[in-house]
Amino acid sequence: MATLTHRRIPGRVRDMPSDFPQVPVQDNETSLDGPREAKAFLYKFSQAVEESDWKSFEGLFAEQCWWKDHLTLTFDKRTIQGRQGISSAWQSLAPQRKPRGFSIAGPGIEMVETPPAFVRMTPQMATLDIPFAFSVSRPDCACVGIAKAIPSASSWKIWVLTTSVVSLKEYPFQPLPRAVTSNDLISPEQRGKATPQGLPHFQEALDAVVIGGGCSGLSNLIMLDSIGANVACFDLGSPGEAWLQRYRSVRLHHPNFMIQLPKYPVPADIASTHLNGAELAQYMSRAVQDLKLPLFAGVKVTSNVFDQERRLWTVSLEEVQSGQTSTVQTRNIIISHGFYFNEDCPVIPEGLKDRGKFSGPVQHTTQFSTTDLYEGKRTVIVGSGNSAHDIAKFLGDNAAVQSVTMLQRSPTAVFDFDTFHPFITALYQGNIPVDTADFLFSQLPLGILRDWMGGAIAELVKSSEKLYSKLEAKGYLIDRKPNFIQRVYEDRVRSIYFDAAGAFDLVLRDRIKIAHGTVVGFTENGLIVKDAETEAERILEADGVVLATGYAKTDLPKQWAKSGFLDAESALQIENMGMPAVDVEGEMIGQVTRSGHPQLYFSGYIFSAARSFSRFVAIQIMADINGQAPEHGLP
Template sequence: MLDKTDDVSIATEGWLAQFESALATSDDALLKSLFHSESYWRDVLALSWNLQTINGADAIISELQARTIGAAPRAFRIDPDRAAPRRVIRAGTSTIEAIFRFETDQGRGSGILRLIPDVGSTLKAWTLLTALDELKGFEEQQGASRPRGQSYSRDFRGPNWLDLRKAAAEYAGREPDVLVVGGGQAGLSVAARLKQLQIDTLIVDREPRIGDNWRKRYHALTLHNQVQVNHLPYMPFPPNWPVYIPKDKLANWFEAYVEAMELNYWTGTEFESGTYDEAQGRWSVVLRKTDGSTRTMHPRQVVMATGVSGIPNLPDIPSLKAFTGTIQHSSQYEDGEAWKGKKAVVIGTGNSGHDIAQDLHASGAGVTLIQRSPTLITNIEPSAQLAYAAYNEGTLEDNDLIATSMPLVLAKRSHVMLTEQSKKFDQPLLEGLERVGFKLDFGDGGTGWQFKYLSRGGGYYFNVGCSDLVARGEIALKQFSDIEAFVAGGARMKSGETLAADLIVLATGYKPQEYLVRKLFGDGVTQRVGPIWGFGDGQELRNMYTRTTQPGLWFIAGSLAQCRINSKYLALQIKAIEEGLLPAARERRLYGSS
């Protein structure tokens, strides 16, 4: 056994050596002695070909026994090219944290080990991550393996680079292996990963210009997290970029990214429907161009990269049809200048509702914010950035691996602590909001804004000034429950007063992604796949970044960081399927998942 020591590298090397020996010799007693009773193993494709988290020493040993035979994990070593083993605090616990490398019969991987003392001060594994980095024989094209392109001996009458790029993007007489639906950060990230794995991939997006999914959002929008967290794969933002990226700057970067990464991208193209041919193992999908023409394609894989949901949620408010002014969903809102001197009502108190209310107020409109349910409020600095503190130091690759390594239980524990810290920072603001009747919420079990996002895609606001306006009464606040009915000129309150309005903005979010799946693929596929996003009773996001029970159908969504990290693992699975290393669909139910 390992005794507690100040030399964290020796402790790590000793544990890894014993772990490898125990796996190789099927020494269950030794293996069990290496894990703390409260321990967590997250495997990301490396041994199980799944994204899964196992809790507790006994369950971990059982799963390792089941997976080791097929994967043959070995060559566990501290990675000399990553951050050295060190003492850190994770989820409020002091631990030794080390990044290591290893390999299996089919691939090479990276992992993170965290050691804490057990009874008697013996160091044992508290958390373990094993994550696949690359497939042997199918490594990414970069560095020494980068494509050579046209050699120094050129055919001056043949096609040049531009001719070849145009031909590749036209898909005349050929089909893509993978069709990616949606050209935002999710679509670009996974398409870039697939490109590096030499998988023919086409992105389609209904907008007329690359980046319009950001460019067309409301005028004042900037990202709410900082630039160092938000890089796309392979191409970090330039060092002179602002801390908070404006929407138009990001949209223009998307255009540059598509060009630089040589991604095939069809703008003005809407995915209308898809049916799967089980015998052929291919989809038949209908794409409609803005000129009305259609193209039927037969990709083996379809990746839905349309965001957490693409269908606006329009609440059923029967009396709303009596209102004779303008009604917009937040996705339709662009700018407040047209409403100067007029009265606006914004229904919804998430990020979009607050930002739109603030934009209208800045444009000279009289604004009332309507709250439907309690909302989490946190100042954008420093509180909202606490979750990303690790990205202020170290390399992007190390921090992405650290983010990947945190099991759900400990991630929640960390965010409870962060939420308590942010409440202290934000106390004057929160007290001011409560004084004007704003109803506050801090997430399920106090887990904060990030788990609101991961569970429901919203329900919080990063304060960039609107909450201060509400607390000071410069933007009025009403509760939806106090509205009796909407009338021609606005809303009649239960108190008898009429809240006058020329504009009503429904900042009411989006429907769950299952609605879009049903619209595009039908009831059968929707029922087969099941819920998308959120955790259910499992420890991984449902049907995200991994094989679904519908062969050839994938989902990717989330922040730029989530898409950068998880696009790697989604692309590796598609490559493994394309090369015959992995079945096309997962079993109906995985260990530890919902």
């Protein structure tokens, strides 16, 4: 059952609290025995917990401190600030969840295969990192944590404590493909099909239905199948088909190790370090086939109606090719079909909704696939984010395209790929397991992450000044102070570009030109553009236009109630996932827990988050269907 008690209170990334304690270099730092100090501190921590000595427990925390929990004691995603608040929470939850068996983690311990160590991050900041394993009850779970402690006058004090569930002890995750038993509703003949196979054939209710078979959907399918749930996934197309339909030059900006599905690393014979659309589709299809996943491609979910008395969903299905329909029943649904980036709701600037006498091709990036329509044409791309740059590079590489101009409305944060890439992928070099990298990547509270990223990006900006000067000479408007975390969590990574494609080279060679202003309409010869400062209007000549203008924030509950995708009562309950937001603790509203509906989960975001999100969803669902989901005791 998804966490339902107390809906999250919206917050803003800019308002999240933060603190970086000053830890200057110590004289004895090189001789500090990190593992011994970590073991001694964890003994004090576990003794205080197991003896319910909450005064001593509180004394182990610094004055400014945080606890970030992923479904251990809270069985929720929570971030609690302050030692009194943290101590009160543990005191409240410990009698039911019974945290115990604390031990130092390291190699061989899932999700924390990193040894304890004293880690210096900057000349003014260092922590004693204490990775540990422990257990909780009701349900019995294997858990891990990492305490980042700082030195005080007499002892170590916790600055940030992060804890995460790993697995249910009674229902551990199993290797795939798993043996099909008599309890499985989906037969071996209907597993492992990456192409349309028709509608499913079974009568009893499933434990879960996953809606959407992209990377997030497949991640949820993998983890639910691995934990032993009766699950099926439905998608309009075959795995990765949406990536094949995008512009042909599309290529992921993150390396294979970082984007891999749970339990299925990218096979070595897919040689590219950064997959293109075709390679990603191939990888996803092979995952379905090799892991024998219960995916039904070419099947559209048309409606979901919840029966309150029976606690079951009726899911209506339509086979895309034949139009045949059927229904299945399920206890839970997991929505993973791109609700943040809704391609059905592209942003079309108001002035461009009527083309008037303009007769050239006009496509939103959701429609753009090849450069064919733009050959021989002066092409303008409206926008300056990732898709705008990638498409500009694609067009610019085609000598048959007469000219390429990118229209900037406001400054863009731009980074040379070779400079930024090592920073963002530092944990994903393959020297630690990917689930450990995921845990470490998510360990900081959002306010601290915001400020840490802000400082790091400021250094990257300094190192990029030579490039920026050259780009500005070509007319680029550059944002040197982006709030990176705000744009990721609230603005769908708006106006940030990492030049993996090599668009900057074409800008510097004048193959891609830069123009400024806001589009207000079409004219026969191109676009009417208004200057941001003078508000004067001018004509930007064009024979073809690509709109790289993003996706609208939508009222998904209202939209789904109107279309019948969700029954009206359920639609009223859910959080609006068409408006990305965080709560006052810095947790993503509606994702993974607290969807608003007790048997509906939202689980879909960036590649690297899909693995941990799918783990948390699978554990909640398996606990629920076996009557082990705990009550949520914290407001």
